[in-house]
Amino acid sequence: MTAKTPRTTPDEPAPSTSGGISLRDRAIDHELALVSQSFRFLLDVTPVNVEPAREEFLSSGRLPEFVYRDLEDDPDVLRRVLKDIPIQEVDDAVLGTLLRNKHRELSLQIDLLESRDTEAFMPLSIELYGAITPSLRHTAEQILESVTVPKSTKDSSYRAEEFLKLAFEEIGHYREQDPDIEMHAEIREDVSGVMVSGESLLMGPSSKVQKVRAAALLHHEVGTHLVTHVNGSAQPVKIMGSGLAGYDETQEGLAVLAEVACGGLTAFRLRQLAARVLTVHRMVSGANFAEAHQALLEDGIPASSAFTTTMRAFRSGGMTKDAIYLRGMLELLEHLKDGGSLDLLLLGKFALEDLPLVTDLQERGVLEPPRLTPRWLEDEDSAARLGRAAALGDPALLVAS
Template sequence: MTGDPVPHAGDAPETSAINAGALSPADLAADHAMATLAGSVRFLLEMTPVNADDVRAEFLAHPENDPVFEYRDLDVDPDVLDAQVVALPIDDVEDTTLAALLRNRQREMALRVEMLRARNTPDFLQLSIAQYGAVLPALVSRAEGLLDTLPRGRLEHDSVDAEGFLAAAQAEIDHYRSIDPDVGIHAEIRDDISGILVDGNTLLISNNAAVAAPRVNALLQHEVGTHLVTQVNGLAQPIRMLGSGLAHYDETQEGLAVLAEIACGGLTAARLRQLAARVLAVHSLVGGASFVETHRLLTGHGLPAGSAYGITMRVYRAGGFTKDAIYLRGLLALLEHVADGGALDLFFLGKFSLEDLPLVEDLDGRGLLTAARVMPRYLSDPAAAARLHDAAHTDDLAALVNA
C-alpha cells in the first residue's frame, strides 16, 4: 500500500460492502470459536506477579538479593485449555486466507498453553523465546547506541497518581464513546498488578502507579488509542480474531503503540531509553544473568535504580518473559514499512502482525472487512502525519524524541 502513512481522523472511511457469501457460516463459526477461546485467557495477567510493588522497596534497599515473586492462581486449567485448542475446527475452514491465519494462531495458542503450564519454572524461558523470537545482535547494538546517546539520569516532573491517571483515561474513553456510544472499553484501578496494562477491553492501572505528567497523553495514546481502539475495531469485524489478535500480533501492536507516542508528540528521552534498556535486559536474561546482575547492568547504563527494577522485574517475571524486546523491534519494523511507502490504515482495524499484512489486505480487497468504528484520537492532530513521516526517514532514533 502506498500514499499517506495514516488516514486523517476526520476523514470518513468508505465502508466496504460485505460479501456475505465469501465466508461460509462454518468458516465464521471456526473463527468465532477461536476468538471466544482466546478472549477467555488473561495471558498477560497470568504472567504478572501480584507482589511486584510490595517487594520493590525491599529489593532497592538490598539490591544484592534476587526478589521472590508470587503469582495468582491460574484462571484456566492448562490441560482443559489444551484440549479446547486442539478441538477448534480449523481443518474444516474452506477460505484459504482465513485458514492460514487461524492455523497460525492455533499453533501460537498451543504454545501459550505450554507457557502457562511452565510459568515460573526453568522451562518457561525457552518457550518465551519461541513465542517472541530471539534478540539478534543488530537490535542489541541499536539499543546500546541509544543508551549511550540519550541523556541520562532522572528528570524531575510532577507525577500523576493512579486516581489522576484513571480520570484522564476515563476522559479519553468518553471521547470514543461520544463517537460510538456502544464502544465497550473501560478503565479501573487494581491492587494486584504492577504498572499499567490492557487486558481485553479494560485498561488496568496499578494502585501504586505514578506517571510523569509529560507522559500522560502519550501513554493514553499507547494504551487506549492503540490497544483498546484496535480491540474495539477488531471485535466489530466479521472475522472476530482481529479483535482477540492473530498470531504474533504483539510486536506490531507494540510498535504501533510507540508510533502513537511519536505521532502525538509525547516520546521522551526517558521513554526511549526504557525501550532500549528492555532489549538489553532480555539479552542479559537469555545470557544467563541473574536478576541482580541485570539490574546492575541497567544502572550501569545510567538508569535510576527504581526504573531499572521495573524493567528487570518485567523481564524476569514468570521465569523469563522476553516480550519486552519486541517494543523497539516492532517500532523499527513499522518505521521501515512507512519509509518504504507502506500505509498504516489497515493496522487500526484489528490486531495482527506486519507479516500477515498481505493476508489482511487480501481479506480487505475482497470486501470482508468493515470500516473502523473509531480511529485514534491522535490522528486529529495535523502534525501527527508529519511527525511519523519524519520519524520514518531518519536513521537517528534519538531524533524521535519530541517531548
C-alpha cells in the same frame, strides 16, 4: 466456549457470507476467538506482588520471590478445548492460514502458562516472541550511549486516581464516536504500573505517571491497544479483536508510533525501550536478576525503574516480550519509509507480516471499516511527525524536542 460448529457434507457446500467466507469458517473463527478470550495471558504471567518485592529488593538486595495469580482454567482443559476446534476444516485459504497460525500460538501460550516459574518457560517465550538479533542489540546500545535525559528540577506526576480520571476522559472521546463501544479503565490491587488486558485499561493503586508522559501513554494504551481491540472485535473475523498470531510486536510498535505521532516520545521513554532489549539479552545470556539490575544502574537507569525493567524480563521464568517494543517500532518506521500506510493496521490486532492477507480480506469485502479512529491520527501534525520519523536513519533522533 466449545459450541459445535456447523458441519456440511462433501456434496453440500457451506453457505457463504459476505466476501465468500462460509458460515462454518466464521463459526470456527468465533470458537477460536472464545478460547483466546478465555484467559488473560499477560495478567497470568505477571506477578501480583511487584511493589513489596521492589521495596525489599531495593532496601536489602534480597532477590525477589514473585507470586502469581491462580490460573482460572486448567491448561489441560484449555489444551483439549483447543484441540477440539476443527481448524483444518476452514475452507477459505486466507482465513485458514490466519486461524491455523493463531491456533498454534494459543497452544504455545497454554504451554507457557503451564510452565510458569520453571526452566521451560524462557525457551517457550523465545519461540513465541523471537530472538534478539545483533542488529537490534546494537541499536539499543547506541540509544543508551547517545540519548540523555534532561535534568529536571521537579518530578511532577499523576497519582493513579488522577490518571484514571484522564483515562475516563479519553475513553469518553471515543464514546463520542460510538457510544456502544466496550472500553473500560480501573485501578486493581493485583496490578503494577499501567497495562491493557482485553477491553480494559488497568493500573495499580501505587502507579504514578509523569505528567510529561501522560498524553503519550493515553495514546499508547487507549488510542492504540483499546481502539484496535474495539475495531477488531467488531469485525466478522472475531479473532482480530483478541489478536492474530504474532500481533504483539506490530501492536506495540504501533503504540510507540502513537507516542511519536503526538510528539510525546521522551528521552527517558526511548532509553526505557532500549534498556528492555538489553535486559532481555542479558537474561537470555545467563545474567541473574541482580546482575541484570546492576547493569541497568551502570547504564544510567534509576534504581526503581531498573527494577521494573528487570522484573518484566525475569517474570514467570524469563519473559522475552519486552524486546518487541523497539523492534516493532523500527519495522513500522521502515514500512512507512517504503510508502506503507498505517490505516489497515487499525482494523484489529495483527502482525505486519500478515498485512497482505488482511488486505485480501478487506478487498473482498470480508472486513468492516473501523469503528474508531485514533485521536493521535487526527492531530494535524501527526502525519508530518511520522513522516520525519520514517526518514530518520537514527532512532535516537526520534525524541520529542
